[in-house]
Amino acid sequence: MRYISTRGKAPALSFSDVLLTGLAEDGGLYLPQTWPEFSQSDWRALRGLPYPELAARVMAPFTAPDIDFETLHDLCKKAYSGFSHPAIVPVTQVEDGLFVQELFHGPTLAFKDMAMQVLGQLFEHVLTQRDEHVTIVGATSGDTGSAAIEACRGRKRLSVVILHPKGRTSEVQRRQMTTVLEPNVTNLAVEGTFDDCQDLVKTLFADLSFRREMRLSAVNSINWARIAAQIPYYVHAALAFGAPEQEVSFAVPTGNFGNILAAWGARRMGLPIRHLCVGSNRNDILTRFLTANDMTIRGVTPSLSPSMDIQVSSNFERLLFELLGRDAAACASIMAGFRSTGHMDVPRESWENATALFSGLALDDSQTEAEIRALHQKSGYLADPHSAIGIAAGRRFRQPGTPMVAEATAHPAKFPDAMVAATGIHPALPPHMADLFERRERYQSVPATEDAIKTAVRTAVASCNAV
Numbered sequence: 001m002r003y004i005s006t007r008g009k010a011p012a013l014s015f016s017d018v019l020l021t022g023l024a025e026d027g028g029l030y031l032p033q034t035w036p037e038f039s040q041s042d043w044r045a046l047r048g049l050p051y052p053e054l055a056a057r058v059m060a061p062f063t064a065p066d067i068d069f070e071t072l073h074d075l076c077k078k079a080y081s082g083f084s085h086p087a088i089v090p091v092t093q094v095e096d097g098l099f100v101q102e103l104f105h106g107p108t109l110a111f112k113d114m115a116m117q118v119l120g121q122l123f124e125h126v127l128t129q130r131d132e133h134v135t136i137v138g139a140t141s142g143d144t145g146s147a148a149i150e151a152c153r154g155r156k157r158l159s160v161v162i163l164h165p166k167g168r169t170s171e172v173q174r175r176q177m178t179t180v181l182e183p184n185v186t187n188l189a190v191e192g193t194f195d196d197c198q199d200l201v202k203t204l205f206a207d208l209s210f211r212r213e214m215r216l217s218a219v220n221s222i223n224w225a226r227i228a229a230q231i232p233y234y235v236h237a238a239l240a241f242g243a244p245e246q247e248v249s250f251a252v253p254t255g256n257f258g259n260i261l262a263a264w265g266a267r268r269m270g271l272p273i274r275h276l277c278v279g280s281n282r283n284d285i286l287t288r289f290l291t292a293n294d295m296t297i298r299g300v301t302p303s304l305s306p307s308m309d310i311q312v313s314s315n316f317e318r319l320l321f322e323l324l325g326r327d328a329a330a331c332a333s334i335m336a337g338f339r340s341t342g343h344m345d346v347p348r349e350s351w352e353n354a355t356a357l358f359s360g361l362a363l364d365d366s367q368t369e370a371e372i373r374a375l376h377q378k379s380g381y382l383a384d385p386h387s388a389i390g391i392a393a394g395r396r397f398r399q400p401g402t403p404m405v406a407e408a409t410a411h412p413a414k415f416p417d418a419m420v421a422a423t424g425i426h427p428a429l430p431p432h433m434a435d436l437f438e439r440r441e442r443y444q445s446v447p448a449t450e451d452a453i454k455t456a457v458r459t460a461v462a463s464c465n466a467v
């Protein structure tokens with residue numbers, strides 16, 4: 001499989017190169033040159049497979065010919081071996097026709113582990129083949145950083161440097177990162193905001209000589225391999241509800257549009273998905289787009305669901321490219337306009353095609369809290385604020401005769417304050433994390449300057465190479 005950029009000006013790459021590159025050189029995002037399509041009997045053959053094998057079978061067309069099925073199967077088995085639920089992605093019913101698929105049984109208790117654990121394996125495999133070493137640098141407001149660190153810890157061919165805004169992540173989120181003491185992991189507590197952290201990372205990547213010298217690489221949500229690794233759980237749920245003979249719909253709490261884009265990808269591959277529902281918090285740019293073709297940037301307001309506090313959903317560009325009939329020039333020009341005006345001018349026909357499949361629902365914090373409380377009272381189910389928004393969207397758009405599956409993206413114990421406020425219950429951390437608050441932490445505080453970050457990255461890479 002070759003990959004092309006949504007902006008049409010970057011070279012087509014293989015899977016391994018797309019994995020290591022992340023963002024295309026023309027600023028676009030990579031997509032498969034042609035989408036693999038599964039026949040009815042292909043889907044049926046996946047029924048009842050253990051999750052790691054299902055994942056490898058669904059991902060194999062994307063990794064070929066660089067990585068064959070047997071190797072990929074082996075990597076997927078390792079990736080999911082640290083999950084605490086035997087089903088990996090269990091599905092439970094909460095109401096009539098409304099189901100929840102839990103994606104939070106990985107090491108950091110958020111759905112990012114579903115893809116990041118596979119990415120860690122893929123990086124190690126490709127870098128070993130090439131006898132190379134890379135440095136992963138990323139900024140996090142919480143969940144992404146810990147998932148990246150868990151996926152990379154102790155790997156010989158990877159250094160990982162994660163910037164977080166000092167004092168601005170939750171204590172659980174900070175400790176999930178800073179209690180990882182392997183020498184290839186560096187946590188930088190930046191004296192600034194999340195935006196400062198993100199800008200600093202962009203500055204490092206923009207300095208091409210530094211980027212080459214340190215062999216910088218990224219695992220943020222625009223990395224194609226993350227999308228590819230998120231397609232299998234949609235397949236798993238749809239098969240459980242009788243696909244390919246029976247249709248199913250999904251509701252997804254959405255931030256950067258990566259998770260729900262994977263559902264779109266599953267549908268593009270032939271999985272019978274009827275309807276896709278976006279759940280937003282009060283940072284509702286996607287819901288405004290779907291209800292009124294109003295994709296306009298506004299400031300970000302903090303909410304109970306911080307992983308969805310976004311201004312721009314970067315993965316939306318991939319859907320836009322497809323909605324435009326894969327016209328890269330049109331996509332590049334719309335994205336340039338969006339950048340300069342803060343408003344995305346999506347052609348009416350493309351918008352109508354989007355709304356035929358997608359719907360959006362936004363909940364503010366008090367509605368989110370009310371949803372958590374009502375759901376718990378009626379069904380006994382404890383949903384974290386992100387998952388509760390997805391469940392509310394699923395209920396709103398559910399249609400008779402089509403099962404609606406809401407994706408649960410975080411364990412409620414990650415957001416104890418919101419859970420106590422809504423239900424009075426303080427959910428316990430699972431056994432493998434019960435001693436999180438007693439573990440030793442290690443991080444460096446650094447000023448929000450380019451020089452300080454570059455020095456820290458150099459030191460991290462040097463000390464890692466010395467080991």
Ligand SMILES: *Cc1c(COP(=O)(O)O)cnc(C)c1O
Pocket residue numbers: 110111112143144221253254255256257258259260307308386409410
């Ligand atoms: C990252 C994240 C989301 C948003 O997913 P996107 O792929 O960015 O849309 C939702 N919930 C949780 C808990 C997350 O960590």
